[in-house]
Amino acid sequence: MHGVSPAHDALIALIPRLRRYARMLCADAAAADDLVQDTLERACERLAQWRPGSDLRAWAFTIMHNLFVSETRRPRYRLEAAHDALPGDTAGNVAPDPAAGWVEALDLERALRALPQAQRQVLLLVAFEDMSYEQVASVVGVPAGTVMSRLSRARARLRELLEPGADGARSAGPRLRLMK
Amino acid sequence: MHAWADGRLDGERLRRFEARLDGDEVLRAEAHAWRRQAQALKALGRDTLDEPVPQHLVDAALGSARAARPARGATGPGAWRAGDQRVWLAAAALAAMAWSVGWLSHATFASPAVRVAQAGAPGFVRDALAAHVVYTPEVRHPVEVAAAQHEHLVQWLSKRLGATLTVPSLDALGWSLVGGRLLPGADGARAQFMYQDATGARLTLYVADAGPQSGDTAFRFDRDGRIAAFYWIDGRFGYALSAQTDRATLLALAEEVYRQLSRASRPPA
Numbered sequence: 001m002h003g004v005s006p007a008h009d010a011l012i013a014l015i016p017r018l019r020r021y022a023r024m025l026c027a028d029a030a031a032a033d034d035l036v037q038d039t040l041e042r043a044c045e046r047l048a049q050w051r052p053g054s055d056l057r058a059w060a061f062t063i064m065h066n067l068f069v070s071e072t073r074r075p076r077y078r079l080e081a082a083h084d085a086l087p088g089d090t091a092g093n094v095a096p097d098p099a100a101g102w103v104e105a106l107d108l109e110r111a112l113r114a115l116p117q118a119q120r121q122v123l124l125l126v127a128f129e130d131m132s133y134e135q136v137a138s139v140v141g142v143p144a145g146t147v148m149s150r151l152s153r154a155r156a157r158l159r160e161l162l163e164p165g166a167d168g169a170r171s172a173g174p175r176l177r178l179m180k
Numbered sequence: 181m182h183a184w185a186d187g188r189l190d191g192e193r194l195r196r197f198e199a200r201l202d203g204d205e206v207l208r209a210e211a212h213a214w215r216r217q218a219q220a221l222k223a224l225g226r227d228t229l230d231e232p233v234p235q236h237l238v239d240a241a242l243g244s245a246r247a248a249r250p251a252r253g254a255t256g257p258g259a260w261r262a263g264d265q266r267v268w269l270a271a272a273a274l275a276a277m278a279w280s281v282g283w284l285s286h287a288t289f290a291s292p293a294v295r296v297a298q299a300g301a302p303g304f305v306r307d308a309l310a311a312h313v314v315y316t317p318e319v320r321h322p323v324e325v326a327a328a329q330h331e332h333l334v335q336w337l338s339k340r341l342g343a344t345l346t347v348p349s350l351d352a353l354g355w356s357l358v359g360g361r362l363l364p365g366a367d368g369a370r371a372q373f374m375y376q377d378a379t380g381a382r383l384t385l386y387v388a389d390a391g392p393q394s395g396d397t398a399f400r401f402d403r404d405g406r407i408a409a410f411y412w413i414d415g416r417f418g419y420a421l422s423a424q425t426d427r428a429t430l431l432a433l434a435e436e437v438y439r440q441l442s443r444a445s446r447p448p449a
Contacts, residue, residue: 004242011241015233020225031320037240037249044243106325106336108220110362126186127221133182151182159213 007047010056011040017057017129018064024112024124025068039064061129062139065121111161119154122147181207185214301402303366305411308386308420311363311372312407316382323359323374333360337371343416345387346444348437350375355383355433367391383423385437390418399434401427410434414442 018039022032042063043050050059112120118140125136133151137144183189184197201208236248315322325333330347338345340362347357355375363370368389375383390413397413408430411420419441421434 008242012238015237015241016229020228023228037237040237040240103336103339105224108224127218128225155214155217158217163213
């Protein structure tokens with residue numbers, strides 16, 4: 001349809017996936033689209049570095065991850081109050097389907113946002129993108145073992161947040177005895 | 181266990197793991213919780229995938245030099261950065277700290293809140309003013325659930341506060357609902373509803389569980405400097421209505437809020 005190049009077409013096809021992930025990183029649909037746009041621009045500038053045949057999705061997500069991490073570490077841009085902005089444009093973050101467990105979806109989103117950034121990233125790349133743990137490791141730039149431990153902590157924390165009291169199940173297991 | 185929760189085991193490995201689950205109740209409970217999570221997470225962002233892609237993003241993917249960005253308050257590369265942490269840090273700080281003036285960057289707004297608190301107002305009023313100061317300046321994320329999702333907002337907040345909430349409509353007085361958010365309180369969740377008038381001024385209605393000991397009270401007013409607040413306790417809940425406005429205006433609003441809330445909680449027989 002666009003016909004510039006297969007790589008550009010593949011990038012366009014990735015936009016919805018990049019947006020979905022960015023929204024859970026950024027908390028705000030408009031800010032997420034800014035991140036996606038920065039990612040796409042960076043990807044186009046570097047398209048020559050992309051090896052045809054290799055995984056474009058992992059490459060694009062890596063670019064987005066690095067952009068996000070570098071900007072959050074080095075707060076170059078301040079979000080100043082701008083009074084012409086429309087309030088309440090945050091509804092984009094949540095599922096609009098009224099029948100589909102809205103209360104649960106809001107709770108889940110809230111719990112997700114309460115996770116440390118690094119844990120949330122790993123969890124979302126697995127859940128949203130169905131990436132292998134090795135792919136996630138390469139996108140995030142940490143060893144696979146770190147991915148697994150972040151994933152464990154994220155899942156345990158999410159469970160605590162969503163099923164308070166579920167911890168009892170854990171402590172009901174075999175206990176260590178103090179040796180005297 | 182991750183691989184099982186993510187549906188990535190098959191053949192012999194799947195059989196071996198499930199046999200292990202059969203013999204371990206604790207492990208089984210955790211594994212199923214993880215799997216439920218994984219499935220709920222997959223569903224969470226699904227609607228985003230079906231949204232139409234804005235043209236400026238397609239242009240960016242085509243490498244059109246510097247695709248235009250939609251006009252908005254804070255734009256430019258990197259503007260997405262702050263979206264997340266500020267609001268959540270603010271929420272966490274509200275939960276973790278009793279009250280600290282120094283923490284608030286809006287010192288000019290902070291002083292009236294402190295003095296109201298010192299005047300002996302209940303704790304929830306202090307929290308309401310803190311939340312007013314923190315969230316009313318927010319441009320990008322003033323509320324968690326926007327007014328457009330009114331029914332979901334009420335349903336969600338009601339569930340979290342454990343009682344059916346009513347959101348007063350103040351349109352007749354010139355204030356439209358922006359939305360609401362859930363906030364942590366000393367003894368359970370609290371709700372903040374935000375309204376805005378045509379000039380962009382903001383009003384918040386804060387709802388907190390008043391505790392079993394508290395009886396109903398009359399309206400109480402306090403103001404110092406810029407923020408005026410009316411608060412009262414009615415039944416289970418304490419309410420605080422805060423805005424930078426004069427007493428008469430706020431009183432009219434408080435009376436309207438009170439009237440609508442009591443009509444909702446005590447329907448005519």
